[in-house]
Amino acid sequence: MLNTTIETEIVIIGAGIAGCIAAISLAQSHRVVLIDKLESPVDRIGECLAPAARRILKKLNLLEEFESSISINEWDHENGNLHIKNRGTQSYWGSSQVHIVDPLRNPDGFGWHLNRKAFEDFLRFSAAKRGVQCIWPAKLQESRFDDENWIIRTKKIDQNLQTESHTINAKFVIDASGRQSHFARTQGVVRNHFDKLIACWITMKNAELNSMSTISTSKLGWWYSAPLPNNKRIIAFQTDSDLIERATVKELDLFIESAKKNPEMERFLEKNTSEIQFHGTVAANSSKLNQVTGKQWVALGDAAVSFDPLSSQGMFNAMANAMQLTELLLALNLVKEPTESKNRVFYEIYSQQINQVWEHYMKHKNIFYNQEKRFKDEAFWSRRHVDEFNKNT
Known part of the structure; x- marks a missing residue:
């Protein structure tokens, strides 16, 4: 087994959107290692990128390349187009x-519907191009703090079943491993879950001329559909895991049958049911670590707080959180001078920043769910009305 030792300043665990944006922004001033357990990104349900993300992409000198997709042949030849314009949402809520919500008055202009897999590939490629040392697939095996450094051990097995391990010595660790928060859990940090929301989804060929997203409620939860790049469409159902028969979110025929009971989803399905890909179920609940930073480590993006997809802010929050973290680390020069006093200041400021984001999110989540009164006596909706909100906050 080959074992490689790497000396660096920052190791980022997780090469999703949060991890890549942090790596790209920090690479200008620090030696950064970025690791991920997956050799390449996989299809994910999140695909709506808010217009405000344009500012972040511009600041990182990624906007022109992102908008034109001129690099797509260089870094990707299978995923196809990177994005299409998000023209707004038609809501039956x-x-x-x-009710139509459009971005015409948004000072940042239009947002995007993403080919999420291609977008993450784009960010991985951009990180490597900026000098970030990228290692994948590499599964976290061990982490310990010794002599003012973090020692991170990873293992990967290649296609020929050859095992390779890395020992990474770093001053600072960023946990960007998503809802699993792998690193934070090794530190004994607990994740608090505030609901049981799951999302079950399919993608299929798009036969609809209307290019807006669609949201529609039902007794058991809410449906979502949107066009995607490469003439595709997503249909997703959000409900609580204990309110629906397991077969409905595990078998395509039952999922389609359930979707057709919703008038808006039925319209999409009656025009075309070809080339359907069933993606199954993923966690979509609101959750938060009870501690988002510690001794020379920090949780970032979904690893720190995860949002209900209704907010459409998951990807933008990951990007904004990464930029905010970079600014704070640079202002304190914490990575290069990790003194006790600086660690305390960082802990207080970063924890406060995450708490403010969380409180803002929970407030608006409560307001939006309370706008749907037609099913207020149904379990899914009664759990999300004012009493449940007050209990959770």
Whole structure:
């Protein structure tokens, strides 16, 4: 077994959106190692990137390349187009009458519907191009703090079943491993879950001319559909894991049958049911670590707090959180001078920043769910009305 030792300043665990943005922004001033357990990104349900992300991409000198997708042949030849314009949302929420929300008055302009897998590939490629040392697939095996350094051990097995391990000595660790928060859990940190929301989803060929997203409620939860790049469409159902028969979120025919009971989803499905890919179920609940930073480590993005997809802020929050973290680390020069006093200041400021984001999110989540009164006596909705909100906060 080959074992490689790497000396660096920052190791980032997780090469998703948060991890890559942090790596790209920190690479200008620090030696950064970025690791991920997956050799390449996989399909994910999140695909709506808010217009405000344009500012972050521009600051990192990624916007022109992202918008033109001119590099797509260089870094990817299978995923196809990177994005299409998000022209707004038609919402059947709180009423059977459609409510249109469009970005025409947004100072940042239009957002995007992403080919999420291609976007993450784009960010990985950009990180490597900026000098970040990228290691994948590499599974976290051990982490310990010794002599003012973190020692991170990883293992990977290649296609020929050859085992390779890395021992990474770093001053600072960023946990960007998503909802699993792998590193934080090794430090004994507990993750608090505030609901049981799951999302079950399919993608299929798009036969709809309307390029807006669609949100529609039902007794058991809410449906979502949107066009995607490469003439595809997503249909997803959000409900609580204990409120639905398991077969419905595990078998395509039952999922389609359930979707057709919703008038808006039925319209998409009656025009075309070809080339359907069933992606199954993923966690979509609101959750938060009870400690988001510690001795020369920090949790970032979904690893720190995860949002209900209704907010459409998961990807933007990951990017904004990464930029905010970079600014704080640079202002304190914490990585190069990790003194006790600086660690205390960082702990207080970063924890406060995450708490403010969380409180803002929970407030608006409560407001939006309370706008749907038609099913207020149903379990899914009664759990999300004012009493549940007050209990959770």
